[in-house]
Amino acid sequence: MGIVRTQDLTFEYIRRDEEGNVEGITTAVDKVSLDIAQGEFIAILGHNGSGKSTLAKHINAILNPTEGTVWVDGMDTSDEERVWDIRRTAGMVFQNPDNQIIGQVVEEDVGFGPENMGVPTKEIWERVEESLKAVGMYEYRKHSPNKLSGGQKQRVSIAGVLAMHPKCIVLDEPTAMLDPKGRKEVIRAIRALNQVEEITVILITHYMEEIIHADKVFVMDSGRIVMDGTPREIFSQVEKLKSLRLDVPQATLLGYELQRRGVRLPSGLLTAEELADALGQSLGAE
Amino acid sequence: MSMILDHVNYIYGQGTPLETKALDDICLQIPHGQFVGIIGHTGSGKSTLMQHMNGLLKASSGHIYFNGEDIYDKDYNMKKLRSKVGLVFQYPEHQLFEIDVFSDVCFGPKNLGLDKKETELRAFDALRKVGLPMELYYQSPFDLSGGQKRRVAIAGVLAMNPEVLILDEPTAGLDPKGRDEILCQIKQLQTDTGMTVLLVSHSMEDVAEYVDRIIVMNKGRVLYDDEPKTVFAHYKELEAVGLAAPQVTYILHELRARGLAVDVNATTIEEAADTVYAALGKVRRK
Numbered sequence: 001m002g003i004v005r006t007q008d009l010t011f012e013y014i015r016r017d018e019e020g021n022v023e024g025i026t027t028a029v030d031k032v033s034l035d036i037a038q039g040e041f042i043a044i045l046g047h048n049g050s051g052k053s054t055l056a057k058h059i060n061a062i063l064n065p066t067e068g069t070v071w072v073d074g075m076d077t078s079d080e081e082r083v084w085d086i087r088r089t090a091g092m093v094f095q096n097p098d099n100q101i102i103g104q105v106v107e108e109d110v111g112f113g114p115e116n117m118g119v120p121t122k123e124i125w126e127r128v129e130e131s132l133k134a135v136g137m138y139e140y141r142k143h144s145p146n147k148l149s150g151g152q153k154q155r156v157s158i159a160g161v162l163a164m165h166p167k168c169i170v171l172d173e174p175t176a177m178l179d180p181k182g183r184k185e186v187i188r189a190i191r192a193l194n195q196v197e198e199i200t201v202i203l204i205t206h207y208m209e210e211i212i213h214a215d216k217v218f219v220m221d222s223g224r225i226v227m228d229g230t231p232r233e234i235f236s237q238v239e240k241l242k243s244l245r246l247d248v249p250q251a252t253l254l255g256y257e258l259q260r261r262g263v264r265l266p267s268g269l270l271t272a273e274e275l276a277d278a279l280g281q282s283l284g285a286e
Numbered sequence: 287m288s289m290i291l292d293h294v295n296y297i298y299g300q301g302t303p304l305e306t307k308a309l310d311d312i313c314l315q316i317p318h319g320q321f322v323g324i325i326g327h328t329g330s331g332k333s334t335l336m337q338h339m340n341g342l343l344k345a346s347s348g349h350i351y352f353n354g355e356d357i358y359d360k361d362y363n364m365k366k367l368r369s370k371v372g373l374v375f376q377y378p379e380h381q382l383f384e385i386d387v388f389s390d391v392c393f394g395p396k397n398l399g400l401d402k403k404e405t406e407l408r409a410f411d412a413l414r415k416v417g418l419p420m421e422l423y424y425q426s427p428f429d430l431s432g433g434q435k436r437r438v439a440i441a442g443v444l445a446m447n448p449e450v451l452i453l454d455e456p457t458a459g460l461d462p463k464g465r466d467e468i469l470c471q472i473k474q475l476q477t478d479t480g481m482t483v484l485l486v487s488h489s490m491e492d493v494a495e496y497v498d499r500i501i502v503m504n505k506g507r508v509l510y511d512d513e514p515k516t517v518f519a520h521y522k523e524l525e526a527v528g529l530a531a532p533q534v535t536y537i538l539h540e541l542r543a544r545g546l547a548v549d550v551n552a553t554t555i556e557e558a559a560d561t562v563y564a565a566l567g568k569v570r571r572k
Contacts, residue, residue, distance in 0.1 A: 047461035048432040181528035245463030250533035257559035272540035
């Protein structure tokens with residue numbers, strides 16, 4: 001069994017009007033079954049309101065399924081006694097770094113998690129050091145978080161989760177509020193966690209170019225998983241993604257536009273290099 | 287009919303050890319009806335600049351003229367300026383508060399002292415301009431999707447009948463389709479009404495697609511001020527200040543480096559597809 005597994009996960013909530021009368025029931029996640037192996041880099045795409053964030057919150061036991069089951073490292077998330085074990089196994093990073101940083105000094109902020117877990121002081125400092133190094137923020141350890149840029153703050157948030165030694169990190173649009181440089185820094189840090197530390201990454205994003213290196217992509221719509229596959233398989237389906245209010249990376253889109261003008265190219269080219277190679281081959285073949 | 291900034295400086299914490307020059311000798315002229323993009327990394331002075339344009343912050347030195355009048359003149363009506371220069375903050379949906387969409391949009395014009403009829407006409411007009419479906423007008427703003435809420439918030443500012451609309455990252459956190467829809471609507475509005483629009487954005491692809499002119503801010507100064515093609519030709523310098531060019535610029539440079547005679551100044555996918563297609567044609571004819 002993988003690190004995160006869901007079986008027919010369904011989450012419903014009741015909508016109420018001003019007086020508290022029931023207006024109806026919304027199914028935010030609808031019978032989702034998935035199995036994520038330890039060490040995978042998973043991306044979840046979907047338009048606003050498709051159920052991505054609701055699904056993500058189940059992995060961290062912030063929400064419990066209405067029906068179905070979620071297991072994190074073999075633990076059933078609806079088992080209240082295991083909630084803290086589950087949260088330290090699967091850490092979560094949210095969109096706005098300002099809502100996640102509490103310490104006055106970077107290293108204190110990162111140490112907050114392990115301190116709460118009762119980790120011995122000496123080990124806390126070791127964990128703080130290795131976590132800050134992993135996200136490239138060690139030299140800022142004595143700084144005040146509110147003097148950092150958005151990308152730096154977000155990397156401190158990730159280090160804070162990392163210091164709890166999770167097996168899995170769920171990131172819910174961690175780059176939505178960042179400038180291009182901040183976005184690049186955060187994505188680089190996330191990829192390093194996955195490749196060097198072998199932590200399972202589940203990344204939710206609206207920026208298509210951020211996930212071209214993912215092992216697997218899930219696309220959600222109306223609470224269901226409607227597409228899954230490698231980035232290449234997913235991004236080959238330009239029209240289908242557009243109908244789901246999504247997009248493809250610009251290299252893929254340029255390849256697609258050229259195909260439509262009659263240039264012979266394979267679908268699902270993900271980077272500038274791939275596009276250049278394919279164009280070279282296309283010319284050579286004639 | 288224009289806005290002129292004449293040697294505007296703004297200094298935070300003047301006379302303290304934390305003294306920071308947030309705006310450094312800004313000289314700009316923004317003629318009526320232009321669609322201007324403002325880019326810069328976090329902390330580059332974009333927001334400070336915007337807040338000067340509608341008088342929320344007062345320059346430490348220098349002058350700002352709106353339609354020929356000095357806004358720092360002691361007889362100048364600041365309240366009128368704020369209704370003429372509408373500012374839509376980041377995540378404006380957090381500022382929605384009324385019991386239904388329509389009342390929320392009425393709030394601004396009502397505060398201008400307009401009578402009920404005029405207020406409601408303005409609210410209808412504004413909601414129509416942002417393309418919100420009529421059946422949502424009497425729903426609670428909190429029941430709408432992210433993109434819809436954001437339209438309502440923009441309508442709230444439009445209902446003041448501004449001559450200049452300033453938007454601070456209006457697409458942050460929206461899915462790709464939602465981004466396109468909002469920006470298309472704003473572009474349409476600008477074309478139809480001749481309104482001046484200033485768009486602050488971290489998405490270089492969006493800026494390249496929609497604006498006539500880009501102002502690049504860095505360390506409180508204007509680094510570049512030109513049409514998108516010319517600005518993005520400096521992509522190396524932009525990277526040095528935490529920005530980037532649209533992805534398509536990198537793709538074209540890669541193709542050029544491999545010997546394909548493409549025009550590297552194309553900034554949209556459409557233009558890029560044209561130049562690549564033309565370059566392929568030339569190779570074939572040889």
